[in-house]
Amino acid sequence: MTLQTSNEEPIYYRDASALAALIRTKEISPVEVMKAHLNRMEEVNPAINAIVTINNSALAAAKEAEHAVMRGDTLGVLHGVPFTVKDSIDTAHVLTQRGSPIFKGRIPDHDATGVARMKAAGGILLAKTNLPEFSYWIESDNLLTGKTSNPWDVTRTSGGSSGGESAAIAAGMSPIGLGTDLAISVRGPAAQTGIVSLKATHGRIPMTGIWPRAPRRFWHIGPMARSIRDLALAFSQLAGLDGFDSFSTSAAARQNSIGALPERSLRIGWMTGPGFGPVAGEVVATVKAAADALKGIGLLVEQVSIPALERDFALDVFNRLHVMEMKPAFRAATEGRSVDEMYTMAKTMLSLPDTSVKDYIEAEQAAERIRDGYAAYFEKYDALITHVLPVPAQKHGVEEFVINGQKVDATYLQGATVPLNVTGLPGISMRFGTSREGLPINVQIVGNWFAESTILHIATLLESVSTVSGLHPAL
Known part of the structure; x- marks a missing residue:
């Protein structure tokens, strides 16, 4: 596909912050914004299949938002701005089907905490987006709502499990939205479509209203958007205790944007391994380019390693822990249902052998060693730059990769992302960057626990010096 390079952005490619500002100053109406995104959906969604349910009340809500502007009401920071939500996240009176025929027609009575907070900020729920069955795979495909394609190249995936959300935002069908992340699922899809996303410290944003209720220790909900300032704005509204999720935390929870930083120069390390699995050369080059860009503006940057990641492969640790913990949730969800209603991952999960008690305990100890390894790293450094994915967006259905001569299965796409789920660190x-085939390449900025302000600041710096052109796919 060719790239859109017009200097004048259409409404559907303005970021949420810009739209909110234009609405507040009456330069554009919420109705105009809503119609622009609905029209964009009609134009491009048939080719991508990112949107699975449109909120029938969205246009009426936009009209009420317009009346509020004209009345001079106090407006929220996202007043009149449409947002989308992954279809595993509960939305009151709007279908939430979790990508499975087992939940076909399911309509929750209440919003998830994240959705309620976006609405409280003035956002308007526009639509629900596609996902793999139960949010469980690296490609968004299921028996109920089908397969989502990448707007950069429809023969490729937009990732999983928040692949519908990433594709919708990249294609201009939504300015901002919510996804969930168990091992890769907001960061990987963002990388495959060239948008931005934040997986905050575990517990910063409550998981209330998202399947599964338990276990939740590796699960996260996070904002996805097209600008770092939108991530900061959304995080400021989403974070904090909700009284229902016992993992949720309140420490500095509702600070906006960049926050307080050390007076000294930030110290940043970068690495693409060892400890993450094989990585394609053009991805390594992109991570190094990001490190060099930060060094070029005066930050202290050097190549590093984290020995704990070399001793214990985080993906293996995660698998040994999580399979044992998740199988009861899968059994409960599928009890009494036909296997014909289940797609690949539900059947796979139910067929996996239980982790032995010995292996489970050893994996718990390995997870602690990994956390300790990061703790030691952050004694010296303020952030870490890595790759997100070892390769750019793959073709649909690819299950094996040969990377630098090494054959690996598709789960290795999570090699650099899953350590942050095992540890709870923010990223x-x-x-x-851009691949030889014109596909986006993302980098991952990792921070210490509760240091979202630091990584948002570094991301803003990188955004300001980026030379990437053609930021939108031409559809």
Whole structure:
């Protein structure tokens, strides 16, 4: 596909912050914004299949938002701005089907905490987006709502499990939205479509209203958008205790944007391994380019390693822990249902052998060693720059890759992302390069626990010096 390079952005490619500002100053109406995105959906969604349910009340809500502007009401920071939500996240009176025929027609009575907070900020729920069955795979495909394609190349995936959300935002059908992340699922899809996303410290944003209720120790909900300032704005509204999710935390929870930073120069390490699995050369080059860009503006940057990741492969640790923990949730969800209603991952999960008690305990100890390894790293450094994915967006259905001569299965796409789920550390996915085939390549900015302000600041710096052109796919 060719790239759109027009200097004048259409409404559907303005970021949420810009739209909110234009609405507040009456330069554009919420109705005009809503119609622009609905029209964009009609134009491009048939080819991508990112949107699976449109909120029938969205246009009426936009009209009420317009009346509020004209009345001079106090407006929220996202007043009149449309947002989309992954279809595993509960939305009151709007279908939430979790990508499975087992939940076909399911309509929750209440919003998930994240959705309620976006609405409280003035956002208007526009639509629900596609996902793999139960949010469980690296490609968004299921028996109920089908397969989502990448707007950069429809023969390729937009990732999983928040692949519908990433594709919708990249294609201009939504300015901002919510996804979930168990091992890769907001950061990987963002990388495959060239948008930005934030997986905050575990517990910063409550998981209330998202399947599964338990276990939740590796699960996250996070904002996805097209600008770092939108991630910061959304995070400021989403974070904080909700009284239902016992993992949720309140420490500095509702600070906006960049926050307080050390007076000294930031110290940043970069690495693409060892400890993550094989990585394609053009991805390594992109990570190094991001590190060099930060060094070029005066930050202290050097190549590093984290020995704990070399001793214990985080993906293996995660698998040994999580399979044992998740199987009861899968059994409960599928009890009494036909296997014909289940897609690949539900059947796979139910067929996997239980982790032995010995292996489970050893994996728990390995997870602690990995956390300790990062803790030691952050004694010296303020952030870490890595790749998000070892390769750019793959073709649909690819299950094996040969990377630098090494054959690996598709789960290895999670090699650099899953350590942050095992440890609970925050990370941002943002574009900083382009592959030989014209596909986005993102980097991951990792911070210490509760240091979202630091990585948002670094991401803003990278965004300001990026030379990537053609930020939108031409559809």
